Amino acid sequence: MNPEALWIGFSLDAERPKVNGRTADKHQLMIRPAHEHFELTTPDDFNIFGIVIDRELLATGIGSEELERWENTCLIENSHAAHSCWALVDLIKQSLNCNSILGRKILELTDPNQMELHSRLVHLIEQSAIARLGQYQVTGTPEHSRGFSTRRQALKRIYNHIEQTGNYPLTINEMSSIACVSQRTLQYCFEQELGISPNSFLRDCRLNAVRRDLLNMSEERAICDIALHYGFYHLGTFNHYYKLLFAETPSQTRDRAPKYQNVSVVRHLVR
Known part of the structure; x- marks a missing residue:
């Protein structure tokens, strides 16, 4: 993923996913900056849609101040719950469906003589995505409780260890040492944040x-x-x-x- 991009995920399934330990409702989008680790926990047989969007492009659509708020949370929501994420789903389906007008035109982009069409389609898809995303906003209060911060820091130490050394700890004891917490606390961190055991x-x-x-x-x-x-x-x-x-x-x-x-x-x- 481009480091200057944001990942946006959503699902229409009845059973709901969790991002960083928070359940995402049907009228909510999960959002994380490309350069930050996050945990996505999903049920079995789960279907999810995803969009990766350029940060600068999104800022021009919703404003830099609102974008900053988006980057400091993991869920944004549509004030019209019934709207759900259907508009975004439709845009994705129209873009990827070779039987739709938009999908057929995208397939034609393999032709090097279609650069003008390429530019128009890119602009159309960008503006359509921005228009749909603009209906979402940050609600609620930030998660800055002490318990949440402790859990996040413990997990972050494990992520950093893996990223910096390329090695995966093989035992709970080794993980606890890396996370600087007790084995019991480590178990609690994973259960609360990811819904699974450390192992x-x-x-x-x-x-x-x-x-x-x-x-x-x-x-x-x-x-x-x-x-x-x-x-x-x-x-x-x-x-x-x-x-x-x-x-x-x-x-x-x-x-x-x-x-x-x-x-x-x-x-x-x-x-």
Whole structure:
């Protein structure tokens, strides 16, 4: 994600997701700056839409002061709850549906002679997105309670450790030392913020790291060697949890890797 962008997520499913421990209702959008870590917890069989939008572009639409408020929270909402997120969903569907007028025109952008059309479509999509997002605002009070701050700091220390060292802690005791909290407090942090145990969190992080390596065409190590590198020494257990999380085996992921090497036509719409 562009470091000068914001991620906006939303869902129309009955069961609701959580971002940074807060439940997002149907009339609310989850929002986080690209440069900040955040936790997204979702139910099983969950459907989510996402938009990545340039920060400067959004500021021109809603104003710099309002944008600053957006960046200091994780949920914004539409005052008309019944409106939900249908307008944003429709924009996304029209953009990606090859049977819609907009979708067909986007597919034509592979033609190098269509630069003028490209510019018009980009402007149209930008302004349509801004118009829909402009109906949302920050409500409620900021989450600055002591308990919330303590939980966030503990998790942030673990994130920083992983990011700076590239190593994933393998035990609760190691995680507690990194987070500078007791094991009981660490358990509470994960349960309150993410709705999962510390062990489940680390296992899923390591599985995602394995998946990234399997999708990397330049990675030549055997699957068992990659798994071992990330602390999975029991191949049967590794395969079980991998398939449970990604609905496919590690071998199937590696077989599909070539499909992810070519950028799709929507690359023209990335700012």
